[in-house]
Amino acid sequence: xxxxxxxxxxxxxxxxxxxxxxxxxxxxxxxxxxxxxxxxxxxxxxxxxxxxxxxxxxxxxxxxxxxxxxxxxxxxxxxxxxxxxxxxxxxxxxxxxxxxxxxxxxxxxxxxxxxxxxxxxxxxxxxxxxxxxxxxxxxxxxxxxxxxxxxxxxxxxxxxxxxxxxxxxxxxxxxxxxxxxxxxxxxxxxxxxxxxxxxxxxxxxxxxxxxxxxxxxxxxxxxxxxxxxxxxxxxxxxxxxxxxxxxxxxxxxxxxxxxxx
Amino acid sequence: xxxxxxxxxxxxxxxxxxxxxxxxxxxxxxxxxxxxxxxxxxxxxxxxxxxxxxxxxxxxxxxxxxxxxxxxxxxxxxxxxxxxxxxxxxxxxxxxxxxxxxxxxxxxxxxxxxxxxxxxxxxxxxxxxxxxxxxxxxxxxxxxxxxxxxxxxxxxxxxxxxxxxxxxxxxxxxxxxxxxxxxxxxxxxxxxxxxxxxxxxxxxxxxxxxxxxxxxxxxxxxxxxxxxxxxxxxxxxxxxxxxxxxxxxxxxxxxxxxxxxxxx
Numbered sequence: 001x002x003x004x005x006x007x008x009x010x011x012x013x014x015x016x017x018x019x020x021x022x023x024x025x026x027x028x029x030x031x032x033x034x035x036x037x038x039x040x041x042x043x044x045x046x047x048x049x050x051x052x053x054x055x056x057x058x059x060x061x062x063x064x065x066x067x068x069x070x071x072x073x074x075x076x077x078x079x080x081x082x083x084x085x086x087x088x089x090x091x092x093x094x095x096x097x098x099x100x101x102x103x104x105x106x107x108x109x110x111x112x113x114x115x116x117x118x119x120x121x122x123x124x125x126x127x128x129x130x131x132x133x134x135x136x137x138x139x140x141x142x143x144x145x146x147x148x149x150x151x152x153x154x155x156x157x158x159x160x161x162x163x164x165x166x167x168x169x170x171x172x173x174x175x176x177x178x179x180x181x182x183x184x185x186x187x188x189x190x191x192x193x194x195x196x197x198x199x200x201x202x203x204x205x206x207x208x209x210x211x212x213x214x215x216x217x218x219x220x221x222x223x224x225x226x227x228x229x230x231x232x233x234x235x236x237x238x239x240x241x242x243x244x245x246x247x248x249x250x251x252x253x254x255x256x257x258x259x260x261x
Numbered sequence: 262x263x264x265x266x267x268x269x270x271x272x273x274x275x276x277x278x279x280x281x282x283x284x285x286x287x288x289x290x291x292x293x294x295x296x297x298x299x300x301x302x303x304x305x306x307x308x309x310x311x312x313x314x315x316x317x318x319x320x321x322x323x324x325x326x327x328x329x330x331x332x333x334x335x336x337x338x339x340x341x342x343x344x345x346x347x348x349x350x351x352x353x354x355x356x357x358x359x360x361x362x363x364x365x366x367x368x369x370x371x372x373x374x375x376x377x378x379x380x381x382x383x384x385x386x387x388x389x390x391x392x393x394x395x396x397x398x399x400x401x402x403x404x405x406x407x408x409x410x411x412x413x414x415x416x417x418x419x420x421x422x423x424x425x426x427x428x429x430x431x432x433x434x435x436x437x438x439x440x441x442x443x444x445x446x447x448x449x450x451x452x453x454x455x456x457x458x459x460x461x462x463x464x465x466x467x468x469x470x471x472x473x474x475x476x477x478x479x480x481x482x483x484x485x486x487x488x489x490x491x492x493x494x495x496x497x498x499x500x501x502x503x504x505x506x507x508x509x510x511x512x513x514x515x516x517x518x519x520x521x522x523x524x525x
Contacts, residue, residue, distance in 0.1 A: 014359040022364075039383060093277065100278035101285075107503075108496035109458035112473075114465065115480040115488050120302060198372040203465055218378035226379045234371030241370065 041224040046231075049224040053213075063232070065208040066197060069125070073132025074193050078186055080133070081140030085185075088141075089148025089178070090170070102141065110135050110196055114203055128200045135196040136189035143185025147178030187244035194237050210236075304486045312486040313493065321475070322494065328470040332388075332463075333456050336395025341452060343396070344403030345445070349437065351404075352411025369401055373459055377466060391463045398459045402451040410444025411437055446510045453506060457499050472498075 023043060029035055030042040037045070053059035084102075088095040113134060117127040151174050159173035175182075201211020210233055217225025286306060292298060293305045304312075316322040347365075351358045376397055384390045414437055422436045438445075464473020472495055479487030 014356065015363040018361055018364050096274050096277040097280050101281040104282070104496075107500040108492055109461050109499060111458055111462040111465065112476070112492055112495045115476045116485070116492060119480055119483070119485055119488060195372040195374065199374040199462055202374055202377060203462065214375065214378045218382055221382065223379070223382055226382060230371055230375045230379060233375045234367065237372060238367070238370040 038221055038223055041227070045224050046227055049228050053228060059213070062209055062213060063236070066201065066210045067236075069128055069200075069209065070132060070190075070193050070197050073129045073197070074136045074189060076129065077133035077136025077193065078140040078189050081137040081142075081185070081189070082144050082182070085141040085144025086148055086170075089145045090174070095145075099145075102138075106138055110192075111199055111203070114200070118204060123204055127204060128197075128206070131196050131200045132193045135192040139188035139192060140182075140185045143181050143188065144178065147181025147185070148174055150181070151177040183244070183247065187241070187247075190240050190244055191237070194233075194240055198233055301483055302485060304489070308486050309489050309493070312490045316487070316490055325470055325472050325475050326494070326498070329460055329464065329472045332391050332395055332471065333453070333460050335392050336456055336460075337399045337452065339392065340396030340399030341403045341449070344400040344405075344448075344452075345407050348404045348407025349411050349433070349441075351408045352414075352441070353437065358408075358412075365404065369405070373398055373455075374462060377463070381466070386467050391460075391468065394463050395456055395460060398455050399452040402455060403445070403448040406444045406448025406451065407441060410441030410448075413444070414440045443514055446513060450503070450506045450510065453502055454499070457495070457502065461495060 026040070027043050030037065030040055041049075084098060088098055110131065114127070114131060117130050121127045121130070155173050155177050159169050162172075164172050197209075198211060201209045202215060205215060206212055210229060214226050214229035214233075217223065217229060289303070289306055293303055297303075313322075347361075351362060351365075373394075377394060380390050380393050384393060418436050418440050422432050427435055460471070461473045461476075464471040465477055468474040468477075472491055476488050476491035479485070479491065
């Protein structure tokens with residue numbers, strides 16, 4: 001985004017043309033009734049739905065609830081991924097033991113686990129945490145692993161000169177050197193877990209959370225609720241990416257390469 | 262260091278790789294033998310193999326695999342070509358990039374699944390919904406990677422095009438596309454991974470055939486062997502797809518020796 005601001009005012013205007021144009025067309029066709037308001041509600045209806053949700057409904061609570069789910073799943077997934085990645089990175093034997101199995105399990109799309117996990121754990125919070133944890137696990141494990149593996153030899157030698165061994169070696173040499181890669185892993189984990197949270201809330205109907213809103217909108221055929229839900233979910237995803245990117249810049253002084261999946 | 266057998270695969274490595282799967286299998290069998298969990302929740306490993314064989318014999322599996330693959334291919338063709346065209350335009354022209362770039366970047370942040378209820382409201386729950394959903398899934402990775410590839414075409418190549426006086430079509434076919442190819446191929450691979458994942462999700466949402474349907478059906482009838490068989494098949498096809506795409510990638514990019522390929 002920042003790139004666009006640097007290019008000067010004209011490019012800024014260019015980037016606003018299309019959204020504004022779309023908004024005008026949207027307003028025009030809905031006001032004149034070319035499209036049923038069930039299919040495409042008026043723009044001001046979306047705005048009023050937003051206001052109504054934030055004031056009259058427990059929307060803020062829903063958002064916090066969803067974020068809470070992500071946090072629980074993320075912490076479990078990232079921590080276990082981090083430790084497995086570290087172990088695999090430090091020991092070639094551990095890599096040979098765990099890596100093939102890990103790649104085997106990774107072939108199954110995460111959403112595919114949902115029916116099985118629901119059968120095992122029922123429709124409560126546990127399966128949702130688990131799905132998010134699985135989603136967060138793989139990026140964290142793989143990036144920690146590759147980060148630890150690519151610690152420059154000279155750093156290792158420096159550690160040897162200082163006589164760092166065992167825990168000290170990990171703490172003072174390996175972890176700092178692998179940090180950029182680990183942060184990349186966590187940012188990918190975060191994006192993945194938000195993606196899967198939405199899937200989990202939509203596929204395993206829930207009483208709380210942002211997904212509930214979208215489902216209610218669908219069942220009652222209130223498109224404005226669905227659209228508000230999409231915007232909210234997208235905006236939170238955007239914020240998460242930005243926060244992690246900022247955090248990433250702090251650790252390595254560069255850009256965190258970020259792409260979903 | 263250790264001895265290698267004729268096929269070049271280290272025997273010791275293979276044995277090490279088998280530790281975890283064997284451990285899981287033994288634990289699984291023990292849990293079944295001791296009846297730690299109900300038969301409904303944990304089937305013996307042998308039953309899973311039998312179910313897979315039965316499903317393959319009865320033809321159910323083939324029908325569902327074909328139905329699922331059709332959706333993936335259709336979604337890929339529609340979403341992928343849209344992403345490719347838009348990506349090339351955004352990469353070549355900085356005006357187009359500034360014009361629609363921000364809007365697309367904003368849309369990219371929306372988790373794909375959030376589109377699903379809206380698509381259902383707009384298109385019902387027929388085949389069209391799934392195809393639209395999967396097209397969106399293929400659209401973003403291909404757009405993003407094409408854009409990156411095209412906008413990253415080295416300046417020397419562009420100058421070369423000027424020297425040869427390549428314009429429009431030839432400029433695209435001889436300079437831009439070949440130069441952006443590694444990135445585009447990465448996008449194709451990524452998009453197939455995403456497509457496969459979201460296909461399962463789309464079919465879980467409600468469908469009459471396909472592998473996701475098979476699993477939902479198994480869950481509703483509480484036939485956990487069918488659900489697990491579905492998982493195995495989906496995982497296997499995902500692996501196969503990735504493998505084949507890897508080979509294609511190597512073949513297409515054989516001229517580019519330094520390219521290491523793959524994403525994530």
